Amino acid sequence: MAKKTALDLVVIGAGPGGYTAALRAAELGLRTALVERCSQLGGTCLRVGCIPSKTLLSSTEAYVYARDRLSQNGIAAKGFEIDLPRLQAHKEAVVEKLAKGIAFLMRQNGVHVWEGTARIAGPQAVAVELAEGKEILETRAILLATGSEPAQLPFLPFDGRLVVDSTEALSFREVPKRLLIIGAGAIGLELGSVWGRLGSEIVVVELLPRIAAGFSPIVAKALQRELEKQRMQFLLGARVTGAEIGEAAVTVRVEEGGKERTLAAERVLVAVGRRPHYADLALTEAGIRLTGSGRVAVDRFWQTSLPSIYAIGDLIEGPMLAHRAQAEGRAVAELLAGRPARVRYRNIPNVIYTEPEVASVGFSEEDLRAARHPYRRGTAYFQANGRALAADAPNGFVTVWMDEPSGKLAGLEIVGNRASELIGAGVVALETEATIESLAQAVPAHPSLMETVHEAMLAALSERRSGGS
Ligand SMILES: Cc1cc2nc3c(=O)[nH]c(=O)nc-3n(C[C@H](O)[C@H](O)[C@H](O)COP(=O)(O)OP(=O)(O)OC[C@H]3O[C@@H](n4cnc5c(N)ncnc54)[C@H](O)[C@@H]3O)c2cc1C
Numbered sequence: 001m002a003k004k005t006a007l008d009l010v011v012i013g014a015g016p017g018g019y020t021a022a023l024r025a026a027e028l029g030l031r032t033a034l035v036e037r038c039s040q041l042g043g044t045c046l047r048v049g050c051i052p053s054k055t056l057l058s059s060t061e062a063y064v065y066a067r068d069r070l071s072q073n074g075i076a077a078k079g080f081e082i083d084l085p086r087l088q089a090h091k092e093a094v095v096e097k098l099a100k101g102i103a104f105l106m107r108q109n110g111v112h113v114w115e116g117t118a119r120i121a122g123p124q125a126v127a128v129e130l131a132e133g134k135e136i137l138e139t140r141a142i143l144l145a146t147g148s149e150p151a152q153l154p155f156l157p158f159d160g161r162l163v164v165d166s167t168e169a170l171s172f173r174e175v176p177k178r179l180l181i182i183g184a185g186a187i188g189l190e191l192g193s194v195w196g197r198l199g200s201e202i203v204v205v206e207l208l209p210r211i212a213a214g215f216s217p218i219v220a221k222a223l224q225r226e227l228e229k230q231r232m233q234f235l236l237g238a239r240v241t242g243a244e245i246g247e248a249a250v251t252v253r254v255e256e257g258g259k260e261r262t263l264a265a266e267r268v269l270v271a272v273g274r275r276p277h278y279a280d281l282a283l284t285e286a287g288i289r290l291t292g293s294g295r296v297a298v299d300r301f302w303q304t305s306l307p308s309i310y311a312i313g314d315l316i317e318g319p320m321l322a323h324r325a326q327a328e329g330r331a332v333a334e335l336l337a338g339r340p341a342r343v344r345y346r347n348i349p350n351v352i353y354t355e356p357e358v359a360s361v362g363f364s365e366e367d368l369r370a371a372r373h374p375y376r377r378g379t380a381y382f383q384a385n386g387r388a389l390a391a392d393a394p395n396g397f398v399t400v401w402m403d404e405p406s407g408k409l410a411g412l413e414i415v416g417n418r419a420s421e422l423i424g425a426g427v428v429a430l431e432t433e434a435t436i437e438s439l440a441q442a443v444p445a446h447p448s449l450m451e452t453v454h455e456a457m458l459a460a461l462s463e464r465r466s467g468g469s
Pocket of ligand 1: 012014015017018036045046048051116117118119148280312314315320
């Protein structure tokens with residue numbers, strides 16, 4: 001006789017991947033439970049990632065603008081003060097409000113939320129350690145969405161005091177005089193921007209010869225130039241080889257171009273990447289296979305080596321992005337409800353929320369060249385955009401690539417104010433496979449930053465064929 005299961009789906013981890021999956025599954029009529037070890041729902045993204053970092057970035061950007069630039073436009077404000085406890089309280093209030101919103105959605109849609117640490121107890125069973133004991137949940141399917149945690153350097157382990165990870169660097173109670181950041185990716189550059197704006201001297205050490213890996217060299221160079229104007233210092237192609245932790249400062253040894261030098265700082269933020277988090281799940285005991293790089297191996301339907309167990313988000317291969325995790329969560333819920341689903345990974349945008357922001361989606365010029373694929377390029381600059389000048393944000397540009405001979409948009413890259421919003425136009429165009437000709441028919445409002453995206457498309461249409469064969 002078949003075993004009767006109480007639930008259709010148990011989701012482990014209430015980050016953007018997990019809570020999105022749980023919500024969609026419940027909407028589709030699946031009996032769903034969500035297990036989260038933290039009292040606050042939302043995962044890394046909401047608690048210690050996307051949202052707190054963007055809250056600090058927004059406030060500090062406004063502060064620097066008002067302090068340094070607004071008086072040139074005829075509005076002289078005096079007496080700016082940094083009230084760090086209040087800034088941190090504002091950040092926490094934003095997080096709390098959103099976390100409550102997620103809890104409300106779960107209740108409203110009948111998702112039972114268990115606060116506890118989950119472990120796989122069988123292909124169709126999850127054991128949950130609760131404050132008041134243990135519960136076994138029997139289920140048709142399990143979705144692993146336990147995310148990731150900061151990676152450490154073996155010779156510079158986090159001590160929560162002087163050598164910190166991103167979670168601690170979001171919650172400094174004092175502005176460090178000098179902050180050394182190891183890693184020039186999104187997290188390092190965003191947190192460097194926050195503390196640099198508040199007065200820290202920022203030095204970023206990066207192993208690669210460039211910042212912002214994942215973006216084109218042109219975008220990376222443009223961003224570096226702008227961040228250097230904001231007094232961020234970069235040591236590129238430099239390897240941190242060791243460190244001495246003192247009472248109140250850390251001295252880091254850095255090898256650069258065959259020479260070794262030392263750098264002292266009050267705090268060191270190690271932002272060298274994140275690794276999947278599955279310590280409590282008992283994956284290997286359950287027989288779930290990992291990839292060569294230690295993430296959970298899944299097929300194109302996000303099924304692990306055990307067919308009833310699925311995995312998504314930071315736990316599996318691919319860029320660690322909240323919106324990717326959400327797309328996968330939604331897709332798994334659809335599949336479990338017997339509906340078709342897919343995620344087009346090429347159309348997932350990538351953003352760094354510095355000033356200026358940088359954003360990209362689709363194929364890059366390097367991809368198109370490497371594939372010897374014919375394309376046309378169009379670039380337009382914000383310095384010719386009335387809205388950008390009116391908003392004091394003339395830096396940056398938009399580049400689009402048009403696939404030939406189809407005429408469809410192939411990719412888009414933006415450096416500039418609100419690039420994170422503008423890139424949405426490219427995402428929609430790629431997902432709907434729109435041609436640049438048809439996109440150029442769409443009239444953007446005047447004045448608006450979208451006009452520069454439009455101009456780049458017009459430039460691609462009028463450009464002679466370039467690249468490829
Ligand atoms: C500082 C910072 C800034 C970021 N900014 C952005 C950004 O701007 N945009 C973007 O797209 N991405 C950003 N990210 C990345 C983003 O946060 C992650 O990609 C995203 O949170 C991954 O979602 P997830 O659902 O896979 O896992 P997570 O969000 O990591 O959630 C996993 C959840 O599982 C829970 N859990 C783990 N093990 C168990 C267990 N055994 N039992 C029960 N619960 C468990 C954890 O407590 C956690 O709540 C940022 C990350 C950081 C650190």
